[in-house]
Amino acid sequence: MTQDNNDFARLFEAGLDNLRTTIRTGEKVKGKITMIGQTTVFVNLGARADGLIDKKDLLDADGELTVKEGDVIEAFCMGWTDEGIKLAVKMSSDMADSSIADAYNAGMPIEGKVTGERKGGYTVQIANTEAFCPFSQMDARGVKKEPAEYIGEKFSFLITEYSDEGRNIVLSRRRILEQEAAKQLAKLKETLEVGDIVSGIVTRIMPFGAFVDLGGAEGMVHVSELGWSRGLKPEEVVQEGQTVQVKVLDLDWGDDDKRERISLSVKQAEVDPWERILTDDAYAVGARRRGKVARLADFGAFITLEPGIDGLAHVSQLGVEQHVKHPSEVLAEGDEVDVTILGVDPERRRLSLCIGEPKVKEEKPAELTPEQELEVTKVSAGEIIEGEVESVKPFGVFITLPNGQTGLLHISQANVDGTGNLQVRALYKAYPLRRKVEVVIREIDGNRISLTLPEILEQEREQDADMNVKDSAGKNFGSLGDLFSQIKL
Numbered sequence: 001m002t003q004d005n006n007d008f009a010r011l012f013e014a015g016l017d018n019l020r021t022t023i024r025t026g027e028k029v030k031g032k033i034t035m036i037g038q039t040t041v042f043v044n045l046g047a048r049a050d051g052l053i054d055k056k057d058l059l060d061a062d063g064e065l066t067v068k069e070g071d072v073i074e075a076f077c078m079g080w081t082d083e084g085i086k087l088a089v090k091m092s093s094d095m096a097d098s099s100i101a102d103a104y105n106a107g108m109p110i111e112g113k114v115t116g117e118r119k120g121g122y123t124v125q126i127a128n129t130e131a132f133c134p135f136s137q138m139d140a141r142g143v144k145k146e147p148a149e150y151i152g153e154k155f156s157f158l159i160t161e162y163s164d165e166g167r168n169i170v171l172s173r174r175r176i177l178e179q180e181a182a183k184q185l186a187k188l189k190e191t192l193e194v195g196d197i198v199s200g201i202v203t204r205i206m207p208f209g210a211f212v213d214l215g216g217a218e219g220m221v222h223v224s225e226l227g228w229s230r231g232l233k234p235e236e237v238v239q240e241g242q243t244v245q246v247k248v249l250d251l252d253w254g255d256d257d258k259r260e261r262i263s264l265s266v267k268q269a270e271v272d273p274w275e276r277i278l279t280d281d282a283y284a285v286g287a288r289r290r291g292k293v294a295r296l297a298d299f300g301a302f303i304t305l306e307p308g309i310d311g312l313a314h315v316s317q318l319g320v321e322q323h324v325k326h327p328s329e330v331l332a333e334g335d336e337v338d339v340t341i342l343g344v345d346p347e348r349r350r351l352s353l354c355i356g357e358p359k360v361k362e363e364k365p366a367e368l369t370p371e372q373e374l375e376v377t378k379v380s381a382g383e384i385i386e387g388e389v390e391s392v393k394p395f396g397v398f399i400t401l402p403n404g405q406t407g408l409l410h411i412s413q414a415n416v417d418g419t420g421n422l423q424v425r426a427l428y429k430a431y432p433l434r435r436k437v438e439v440v441i442r443e444i445d446g447n448r449i450s451l452t453l454p455e456i457l458e459q460e461r462e463q464d465a466d467m468n469v470k471d472s473a474g475k476n477f478g479s480l481g482d483l484f485s486q487i488k489l
Contacts (some may be wrong), residue, residue: 027077050084076108104162117147131169140177184216202242219262223382228308245269273308293335301327311351314366319355389435397431407449
């Protein structure tokens with residue numbers, strides 16, 4: 001070996017010795033990914049050294065790589081090789097027992113296999129050591145699974161307690177999930193904007209809508225935004241675990257004391273079917289279609305042609321020669337029927353139909369009485385609509401709805417001071433006559449309609465998300481029947 005080579009070797013070894021004193025095993029380091037090879041990911045740690053990560057450590061559950069060249073990554077120093085510093089994002093399950101303490105001291109994730117259930121939690125195998133994970137620490141807050149669903153699975157954990165020389169080890173998977181969610185939330189705050197259409201996973205279904213996980217933050221789809229059809233029930237439209245496309249309607253990231261609030265829409269991520277049918281020959285007057293009977297009324301049958309597109313076949317246009325008193329004499333809900341389109345009213349989003357072929361040439365839609373018109377345009381629970389203040393009473397505000405019906409916005413739902421407190425004087429000031437108000441149909445009891453405000457519903461929804469016990473029927477002022485029984489008009 002030449003003198004130059006000897007000098008280089010000495011300098012190299014000295015450099016390694018120096019780095020070994022500045023970067024300790026178990027220490028967390030940060031660097032930029034410079035190259036992704038077949039089996040190894042190379043990380044530039046600056047002047048300190050180059051790092052190497054096993055590519056398998058950076059694959060997700062589907063085997064897809066979670067990083068790309070140029071990404072900044074955090075990892076832990078596992079030791080030294082001739083090529084550089086060996087890095088890992090977590091300690092594997094086949095490490096030495098002596099490394100468990102290092103993982104605890106460094107706050108490093110550690111891989112473990114859930115082997116069984118015991119009082120208060122699960123047994124988890126890490127290396128050759130048995131550890132304990134409490135039930136509350138196995139998954140994210142609010143997630144409920146059967147214990148058997150975890151047994152036999154491998155997860156990453158943080159060691160929250162290490163004592164008695166490793167004989168007492170307590171783990172938490174939840175902390176890792178929360179850390180990951182925090183990173184995802186920070187990324188969402190930088191990238192997500194009102195108007196964006198994104199994918200999410202339905203996490204919970206409630207009577208008033210569905211919660212959707214956007215990856216780091218949860219948004220809410222109100223029942224009125226689940227689809228273009230009226231009178232939808234959330235469970236009829238989506239299921240937990242389902243991936244859905246949603247449009248971001250509103251963003252409120254809150255602060256340290258307040259949860260973020262994200263309003264989403266499934267239907268607005270789709271094309272409004274009424275925008276399409278206006279230019280669709282399949283919906284021109286005289287066109288033949290096939291539909292399903294959705295609802296029967298005294299004066300006719302409501303028929304769904306496609307989601308969001310319903311038409312009315314008047315009792316006189318049911319395709320039978322004999323006179324019928326009620327559509328139920330010849331039809332039943334769920335029947336599939338062939339219809340002819342007699343009229344298209346885009347302003348009222350209404351189709352007039354007859355079943356089968358028209359009896360006469362160029363047959364016109366039947367005229368409806370005012371009472372029948374009210375039945376056609378009746379509101380459904382969960383709808384968000386604009387009404388007009390009709391009168392104000394000490395107990396609340398009567399609001400005229402677009403279909404001519406009147407609903408009651410009880411004072412407890414009026415939010416006159418921003419908190420929902422009962423302030424009669426403020427009620428009169430906040431709701432002058434003929435003021436336009438956006439309201440939500442809370443409950444329908446016969447001809448009595450109970451209203452609330454979108455922000456009140458949001459507050460209750462938030463409480464439900466936190467407590468997971470409050471139902472959407474509204475417990476602020478009792479049932480609708482109880483409320484009206486106490487009011488003297």
